Amino acid sequence: MAKLIYSVIASLDGYVEDQQGAFDWAAPDEAVHRFINDLERPVGTYLYGRRMYETMIYWETAHAVPDQPAVAEEFSGIWLRAEKVVYSRTLDAVSTARTRIERNFDPDSIRDLKASAERDIAVGGADLAGQALSSGLVDELQVFMVPALVGGGKRSLPEGIRFDLDLLETMPFDSGVVFSKYRLKP
């Protein structure tokens, strides 16, 4: 039995990207990145929306980039070892290993995956994560709150869902980023 985790880096006002589609303000520094590596190491499978997948493709070859910081090299290794599922109606082929395409978000198949998987599952991309939350599939929410107000853009959490949460952990970083981990109550 595996957990489904939604982990997200968001501005204080709850956006993953600003109105221009930029998220440079969300880039983790070394301390946050190291913490992310520790969080992600147990993840066995990533579920991605198409745009999130295209952003993450970088990690397939990041270990070959010269002068890569150790934390980035390590994350690249974590990513390479995990299985990936990309949800897209338009994508025909993928360029990364251990990756398959699904045409539709099917809650039942994710329920089956959770039941059979031994390692945790992480959902990435605000739209896909919103569907997983709305379907009641997410067990744990991890939020990295960046001390910036960006005023608009793409929301980190969907409208119209209501859950009581248990706060499991809070971790502040020198950069002002605050990490909070919550369990969604069924």
Add this chain to the structure above:
Amino acid sequence: MGKVAAGITISVDGYITGPNDGPGCGLGVGGERLHYWVFGGPWRYDSPERGEPAGEDKIWLEEALGANGAVIAGRGTYEAAGHWGDKNPWGIPVFIVTNRPQEQPEGEEFVFVGGLSAAIEQAKAAAGDKQVHVMGGASIITQALAAGHVDQFTLIIAPVLLGAGKRLFDVVSDSLELEHIGVRQSPFATFIDYRVLH
């Protein structure tokens, strides 16, 4: 001159009320969860039982209350609170920002002021060396942040996803630089203190 502080409780998804907030239901339907930290646990608008804050929640409240020399609230908050029974509950000057200052109630419990900047000015003068607390609602806090009045901002995050209601930051369209001061945690809330860089 003391500083100006503001703090507000939001859900993890950024709402400061559930849906349909109004008199008798200031935090909206199902919004009570936001203020469990204020009452030491579960409470409901339709039941008179209220507990007392404990632990970190109590410490934060007492520190904030002890530091305050004046309070500013919006007219909507004043009405939603039922005028606090027409009695000033803080024992320090309270300024209510309203478009209709001529509706100033009799007595000296509350001072109606016709604009936020004027209210800040009067509250600072009244507070002396102590801090001015901008208590809400959301539009007053965001206006105060956007106008550069606020020196310290506390975001109090309650562990709930509300999914609907009023959002705190809808009206802040400019970006703001914040410096992290500290974080504390209780079972009912995470308190994050920021210094606003002007």
